[in-house]
Amino acid sequence: MALSVVDLYVKILPRTNCKDCGFPTCIAFAGMVVSEKLPLKNCPHIDPALLAPAQEELNEQYALGKWLKKDMAGESLSLAKEKTASMALEDIAQRIGASPGTPDGPLKKIDHIVLPYFNQTVLISKNRVTDSNGGDLTRNEQTVIYIHMAYGGTTSPTGNMKSFKEFPNTVSKIVSMRDQVETPLKKAFSSRKDALEIACKKTGGTNVKDRYESLDLAFQFRVFPKIFITLLFWDESEGFEADVKLLFDETVLDHLDIEATLFLSEHLGRLLINSVA
Ligand code: SF4
Known part of the structure; x- marks a missing residue:
């Protein structure tokens, strides 16, 4: 039986997001173990009875090339x-x-x-x-x-922002966007709206909350002169979890492909998390 990122997260890791492994969340660490062969023992809090058999299963799936990240x-x-x-x-x-x-x-x-x-x-x-x-x-x-x-093409941004899944051919990348960008951000900033606001300002974001009144935070990033990303944040409240979504100018795929848009989103997530770590 192989161990997916979710299996590892749910069945093996303590899910405390203590950061002792060097990652902001257990799910981020799980992703690196499954796709990049990071040693499981880098999490010092795994039940010793689970550690050796889980690492053995991982070694078997690495040998088969299962879920390893292609370069x-x-x-x-x-x-x-x-x-x-x-x-x-x-x-x-x-x-x-x-x-x-x-x-x-x-x-x-x-x-x-x-x-x-x-x-x-x-x-x-x-x-x-x-x-x-x-x-x-x-x-x-x-x-x-x-x-x-x-x-990159010659079109200019229109200001019409769309979610990742509204763009064509993103189906295979939606899980990556959720697991590698939105979930780590959500976990890092849940109940920490002020910290996220500081992080967005440090990263050059412009407050655009006036365009999204029902949200707790909205910041727009001019990543390059022709590429704009907006981050939307709902903080946790009354039994609802925090949530994060990224929006992209509708022209983004004139300037980047889907994979590069995902890399850029991951980078923005890391910049924000690291800027207040
Ligand atoms: S050290 Fe273990 S428990 Fe702590 S965040 Fe990393 S994976 Fe989760």
């Missing part, structure tokens, strides 16, 4: 880098709303572009993406950015 980010990054290699940086900059950058010195040939990204800017060359201090971005961030550069 989607790596494959997408290589393809997008290959495609952008043949494009002029000036054209990419114009298309995605970035500024062309030139090196110091007499030769003023454009060798990078400068792209606003949340509340910072990133510098992008054909082979590298760095923050304004020269630090490398994570691989998932680079993947999103190169896909945006390679496939």
